[in-house]
Amino acid sequence: MATPTATRTTSATPTSFGPAVALSCRECGERTELGPKYACESCFGPLEVAYDFGTVTREQIEAGPHNIWRYAPLLPVSADVASxxxxxxxxxKLVRAENLGRELGVRNLHVKDDSGNPTHSFKDRVVAIAVEAARTFGFTTLSCSSTGNLAGAVGAAAARVGLRSCVFIPxxxxxxxxxxxxxxxxxxxxIEGTYDEVNRFCSELIGDPAGENWGFVNVNLRPYYGEGSKTLAYEIAEQLGWKLPEQIVVPIASGSQLTKIDKGFRELIALGLVEDAPYRIFGAQATGCSPVAAAWKAGHDVIRPVRPDTIAKSLAIGNPADGPYVLDVCKRTGGAVEDVNDVEVVEAMKLLARTEGIFGETAGGVTVGCLRKLLESGALDPDAETVVLNTGDGLKTLDAVTPTTGPTATIRPTLDSFRKAGLA
Amino acid sequence: MATPTATRTTSATPTSFGPAVALSCRECGERTELGPKYACESCFGPLEVAYDFGTVTREQIEAGPHNIWRYAPLLPVSADVASxxxxxxxxxKLVRAENLGRELGVRNLHVKDDSGNPTHSFKDRVVAIAVEAARTFGFTTLSCSSTGNLAGAVGAAAARVGLRSCVFIPxxxxxxxxxxxxxxxxxxxxIEGTYDEVNRFCSELIGDPAGENWGFVNVNLRPYYGEGSKTLAYEIAEQLGWKLPEQIVVPIASGSQLTKIDKGFRELIALGLVEDAPYRIFGAQATGCSPVAAAWKAGHDVIRPVRPDTIAKSLAIGNPADGPYVLDVCKRTGGAVEDVNDVEVVEAMKLLARTEGIFGETAGGVTVGCLRKLLESGALDPDAETVVLNTGDGLKTLDAVTPTTGPTATIRPTLDSFRKAGLA
Structure with missing residues (x-):
């Protein structure tokens, strides 16, 4: 364990949060002290972390560990976080996807494969930052409601760092x-109730003395948690040789990840870590839960909530909090929002597995499926350097492919039977 | 794709296999040319790869990619393999396991967590080397029989490299x-038959013209395939700061992995890459398939085959080909072979998850369970630096923990119900 130096404290001093200096409202811009808060006191808009970075160099980052902590100077964590x-x-891994690119007709394609994380989804990134905030605020219980990836990410992270965890599920x-x-x-x-009832209960608990010292990673720790997604942007840029991809396809659940990737790219430009070149961000949804794609296609600024009905459960948020910001980012960067139905999701999962040996989650089927659709419609430039995200692991969503995935032949254990099946 | 340079060919020249110069028999020592062979023509003993390493430096390795190809100068692959x-x-990851060490009373413990591999088991290592051999020999189909991890590793690797694959299952x-x-x-x-019948059929196929140009990763490519396990030894030593662990606990299926880790350690010493310090290798089996542990405990040199009956299916080889060599290694290094029953396997899986946030496969439960047992019996020194291997992923063996893993409380969605459950 690291011994804090004499100048460090465990309270929420600016030092504990590294370069982070305040929380600022994304709606009205009002600033407030760093704390376990998520809504602006003036306008109830969402709070996000504001920084004073100073100088950050490529060499400084490259000398760091091979995990997200190499970007500590760009995150709301203390400088000694890696210890x-x-x-x-x-x-x-950022995988050069030549086979998939060939099939889809895109020249220079990469898959950012986040199934390689410790619990095999991108959630490990955001939870890791939330854990640091929880430690700094002195929270003793790490909590969330979840029906999937987040539950495992919180349970595993709490176990490693020695925090109590409490996960709520239907x-x-x-x-x-x-x-x-x-x-x-x-x-x-x-909890005996629907997932909505689980969430309502969690909100009650946060407001109650019983929930004191509880850090809900995606509620009262949400501003910190969300910053974890910026590391996807940093890694992609560094792995491309310190440049931004010209196009990137990102899944949309709450929409937070897409907006944070944009934030990460803009920070890299502002700090002079990459050239200020244009990039286009594309959002991907499953048709059965596509409120952002629907708004984009209708040219609306507001998102009309839907009741999710899709196999892509990790993206099934019917009322995505960051939906309007996603529309802003896609409009500003010249991107778009697309959606694919469940049949296309499964086809795309299998396409990714067959071409690159990557068995992604349903969410990976959504991004690869939308990549294909955006290429077909001409929205994506097949000659531009393109990154597509796979944010989770196919082992967690086996049911999606099981009905259509099986042996290509069944034979008796003889060479004769083998030959008759045409396998030689 | 890499373009071979003018001096390289795709035939089995020594250049294609990098530092590898021959196959040599582990029984009689007779050497033969590098080729798709696995048994000595004189005595039918198993063949393994022999090398002429020349000089290999830490700096050379450290400048390589963050995957097994950084050790290309120590493997039967060409120097440009990473391209x-x-x-x-x-x-x-080599995880510093302070929490697990505290529970078990071992001072300096690390978990080598191979669930982080692309298809989440150590099999990706061995298959990657077999693929290189298959390419060099001009094989067009990559094949294996498998009921588990190997099938996915072969399927995924073949997809990525563009080889046809054919996997046989019951x-x-x-x-x-x-x-x-x-x-x-x-x-x-x-194949309509038992796993034994599947294997018998594969042996027939290898000897038949129908199997020409087929590379069975763990049969006619086995000498190359096996070398992939050496990378575990190299990584552990490098990640410890270029030194060998004093003790290591390794699972035993065929026994190949354990003997190759020993081979890797000896190579590092011979090349001067680590100090020549003693190390002890301990083998771990599930009691329901523990022919090597049984021989060790009885003081026998020969292994009596068993019919496997354990939840640790990835280790369930009743007649382990390298069993006698495992006994030799454990005897020579001052180690031992231990076994744990299925209840202990499940307890150890949950112990590893609870203390380190690592959800390992049943095979990981076997090694952690044996680690505990070896500490209790005094066979392992609690003050020596110790590494325990987790070779696979808990997501693939959910059934093992499902009966004993569930909610700690069930409540109604109210604060009152929450308080009554004593959760505040």
Whole structure:
């Protein structure tokens, strides 16, 4: 364990949050002190972390560890963060996808494969930052509501760092998902009610004395948590040789990840770490939960909530908090928002596996499917350097491909049977 | 794709295999040319790769990529291997396991976590080397028989490199395992018979003209394939700061991995890359398939085959080919072979998850369980630097923990119900 130096404290001093200096409202711009807050006191807009970076160099970053902490100078964490226990997520592979590019007719394609994270989804990135904030605020319990990737990421991270965890799930969750949430040994509370009721209960708990010292990673720690997604932008740029991709396809759940990737790219430009070149950000949704794509296509500024009905459960947020900001980013950068139906999601999952040996989650099927659709419609330039995100692991969403994935032949254990099947 | 230079050919010249110069028999020592062979023509002993390394430096290795190809100068692959498409496995995390060490009373403990590989098991390492050999020999189909991790590793690797793959499985395999074998889009042939019959059929196919140009990764490519396990030894030593661990606990299936880790350590010493310090290697088996542990405990030199009956299916080889060599290594290094029953396997899986946030496969439960048992018996020194291997991913063996892993509480969505459950 790291011993804090004499000039460091465990309270929420600016030092504990590294270059972060305040929380600022994304709506009215009002600033407030760094703290476990997520809504602006003036206008109730969402708060995000504001920084005073000073000088950050490529050499400084390249000398860091092979995980997200190499970007500590760009995150709301203290400079010695890498010396403390952590799952150390990040620096996942950026795969040069020649086979997939050939099939889709795109010249220079990369897959950023976040299934390589410790619990096999990008959630390890955001939770790692939330854990640092929880430690700094002195929270003793790390919590969330989740039906999937987030539960495992919180349980595993809390186990490693020695925090108590308490994850809330609907009581009727499938056995497999219960296991991946429970196996890390924290509290796992099944709530007799719908997922909406679970969330309502969590909001109540945060406002109650019983929830004191509880850090809900995506509620009262949300401004810090969200910053974890910036590391995807940093890694992609560094892995491309310190330049921004010309085009990137990002999944949309709450929309936070897409807006933070944009934030990360803009920071790299502002700091002179990459050339100020144009980039286009494309959002990807499953048609069964596509409120942002629907708004984009209709030319609306507001998002009309939907009731999700898709196999891409990790993206199934019917009322995405950052939806309007996603529309802004895609408009400003010259991107678009697209959606694909569940059949296309499964086809794209299998296409990615068949061409690159990457078995991604349904969310990866959504991005690859939208990549294909955007190329077909001409929205994406096939000659521009393009990155597509796979944010999770196919092992967690086996059900999606099971009905259409099986043996190509069944034979008896003889050479004769083998030859008759035409396999030689 | 890399363009071969004018001095390289695709035939099996010594250049194509880098520092490898021959195959040598582990029994009689007779040497033969590098080729798709696995048994000595004189005595039928197993063949392994022999090298002429020349000089290899730490700096040379450290300048390489963050995957197994940084060790190309120590492997039977050409020097430009990293420029060709590959899943690029390896350089997985060596986790400083302070929490687990505290619970078990061992001072300086690390977990080498190979669930971080592309298809989430150590098999990606061995398959990657087999793929290089298959390319060099001009094989057009990559093949194996498997009921688990190997199927996915072969399917994924073949997809990435553009080789045809054909994986053989018993027709009654569980649906989940069929999916992870089939999703990469190669041929998946279900054989109406037992796993033994599948293997017998594969042996027939290798000897038949129909199997010409087929590379069975763990049969006619086995000498190359096996060398992939050496990378575990190299990585552990490098990640410890270029020194060998004093003790290491390794799972035993065929026994190959354990003997190759020993080979890797000896090579590092011989090349002067680490200090020549003693190390002790301990083997770990599940009691339901523990022929090597049984021989060790009885003081026998020969292994009596068993019929496997354990949840640790990835280790369930009843007649381990390298069993006698494992006994030799453990005896020579001052180690031992231990086994744990299925209840202990599950407890150890949950212990590893609860303390370090690592959800390992049943095989990881076997090594952690044996680590505990070896500490309790005094066979392992609690003050010596110790590494324990987790070679696979808990997501692939959910069934093992499902019966004993669930919510810690079930409540109604009210603060009152929450308080009554004692969760505040």
């Amino acid at each position: 403390r226990p952590s799952l150390n997520p990040g620096f996942t 009581a009727d969750l499938e056995a497999g998902k219960v296991v991946t949430a429970a196996v890390y040994g924290g509290e796992l509370v099944a | 060709r498409p590959s899943l690029n496995p390896g350089f997985t 027709a009654d395999l569980e649906a989940g395992k069929v999916v992870t074998a089939a999703v990469y889009g190669g041929e998946l042939v279900a």
